[in-house]
Structures are given as C-alpha cells and as structure tokens.
Amino acid sequence: MDNFDTSKYFSGSLCKRNHNWNGTEQSLRYLSSKNCIQCHQKHYQENQEDIKKYASEHYSRNKERVNKQRRKYRAKKREYFRKYYARYYAANKESIKKYRADYRSKNKERVKLWIEKWEKSFKAKIANQRKRENRRKIKRNNYSFPYTSEQLKQRFKDFDNKCVYCGELATSIDHFIPLSKGGTDTLSNLVPACCRCNGRKTDFDPELWYKSQSFFSKNRWQNILRILGLSEATIGQLSLF
Ligand SMILES: [Zn+2]
Ligand SMILES: [Zn+2]
Numbered sequence: 001m002d003n004f005d006t007s008k009y010f011s012g013s014l015c016k017r018n019h020n021w022n023g024t025e026q027s028l029r030y031l032s033s034k035n036c037i038q039c040h041q042k043h044y045q046e047n048q049e050d051i052k053k054y055a056s057e058h059y060s061r062n063k064e065r066v067n068k069q070r071r072k073y074r075a076k077k078r079e080y081f082r083k084y085y086a087r088y089y090a091a092n093k094e095s096i097k098k099y100r101a102d103y104r105s106k107n108k109e110r111v112k113l114w115i116e117k118w119e120k121s122f123k124a125k126i127a128n129q130r131k132r133e134n135r136r137k138i139k140r141n142n143y144s145f146p147y148t149s150e151q152l153k154q155r156f157k158d159f160d161n162k163c164v165y166c167g168e169l170a171t172s173i174d175h176f177i178p179l180s181k182g183g184t185d186t187l188s189n190l191v192p193a194c195c196r197c198n199g200r201k202t203d204f205d206p207e208l209w210y211k212s213q214s215f216f217s218k219n220r221w222q223n224i225l226r227i228l229g230l231s232e233a234t235i236g237q238l239s240l241f
Pocket of ligand 2: 163164165166167168193194195196197198
C-alpha cells in the first residue's frame with residue numbers, strides 16, 4: 001500500500017508499538033479517532049470474541065435505537081449504499097442467486113409468510129399502483145397497431161379486393177380465426193370480406209361456417225389458407241376449442 005485513502009486515514013506520529021508504516025517512521029492512523037490502524041486491527045484480532053459478544057449484547061439491549069440509527073444512516077447515505085450493493089451484487093451474482101434459492105427452499109413457510117405480509121402492506125399497494133400506471137402510460141404513448149395501413153391495403157390486393165368467402169366486393173376486414181377462438185389481431189389473421197359475410201360469420205369456426213354456405217367455393221377456401229399460410233390440419237384443430 002503506497003497510497004492511502006486520505007478521507008479516512010492520515011500518516012501521524014509513531015505509535016507506542018512502533019508500527020512503522022512503509023518505512024516512513026510514522027504510523028498510519030484513523031482520521032476519526034487518531035488511533036493507529038495496525039494497533040486497532042491487533043486489538044480487534046486479540047479480543048474478537050469479547051468485542052462481538054459486547055456488540056451483540058449492546059444490540060439486543062438497544063435494538064430499537066440501533067435500528068433507528070442504522071435506518072437514518074442508510075437514508076443519509078442512500079446513493080452510496082445503492083452503488084455499494086449494486087457493485088456487490090454484480091460481483092457475486094451467481095453465489096447470491098444460489099444462496100437465495102437455498103434459503104427459499106429451506107424456509108418455505110417463512111418466505112410464504114413474508115410474501116403474504118408484503119402483499120398486505122402499504123408499500124405493496126403503492127408498488128402495484130405504479131405498475132398499473134406504467135402499463136397505462138405505455139399503452140397511451142407507445143401503443144402501435146400490429147399492422148400498418150399499407151399492409152392492410154396489400155392484404156386487400158392479395159384477394160383482388162374481393163370478399164374471400166362469397167367473391168363480392170370486399171368492404172370490411174375480417175378476423176379469419178375469431179378473436180374469441182384464439183385468433184390474433186395481426187396481419188396473418190386478417191382477410192377482406194363483404195359486410196354481409198363478415199356480419200354473418202361473427203364468432204363461428206371459419207371452416208364450419210364457410211362450408212355450410214351456399215356460396216362455398218373450394219378454390220376460394222384453399223386460396224385463403226394458402227395466403228394466410230395455414231393448412232387444413234391446423235384449421236381442423238380449431239373445432240376442438
Ligand atoms: Zn500501532
Ligand atoms: Zn362476402
């Protein structure tokens with residue numbers, strides 16, 4: 001150690017045990033207490049048991065007060081602790097994860113109680129409210145339709161602007177597999193249709209409905225499947241739901 005943290009230590013007069021720091025004929029001392037660091041460490045090592053015992057006794061006698069002080073100290077040095085823990089976590093990620101998993105599996109009941117307590121707490125209410133607000137914000141600001149109007153125009157062209165079912169002029173867009181049957185609101189599930197067909201098909205299974213219509217056309221049916229990239233097999237599965 002050639003350099004030392006000058007916010008914590010200073011190089012002062014030689015201590016009574018002659019702890020000569022780095023051949024300077026001086027001892028490295030704490031700025032706060034002026035004590036020699038090496039003396040302090042030696043004292044700690046020699047009296048470790050007593051010091052720990054004293055500290056734990058002091059803590060159990062003054063729990064409330066000590067906890068209050070710690071909270072106050074942490075709040076005051078909030079940024080420092082945040083960075084400290086972040087660094088510590090990054091450096092020990094794997095072992096921390098393992099420790100937590102071990103703890104959870106060994107203390108299932110206790111963890112369950114903690115979670116229950118947390119869910120009832122005021123902080124949890126605030127956290128949940130924040131989550132809801134964030135979701136709303138995302139919806140408001142960044143919500144984008146899963147397809148563009150250009151893509152929609154192209155889809156009409158794919159079918160010659162004709163209703164995929166009856167072949168009349170298409171004037172609306174139909175969710176081929178109804179949303180209620182697990183169809184998605186994406187381009188791969190959209191087909192042009194006339195209002196009549198669209199209105200009649202509603203939530204019916206597309207195959208069952210279409211094949212029972214007087215204007216059913218095998219060519220048009222296969223054309224839909226081909227353009228949407230579906231097979232008879234995948235459509236067949238629908239009636240199971
Ligand atoms: Zn010393
Ligand atoms: Zn039609």
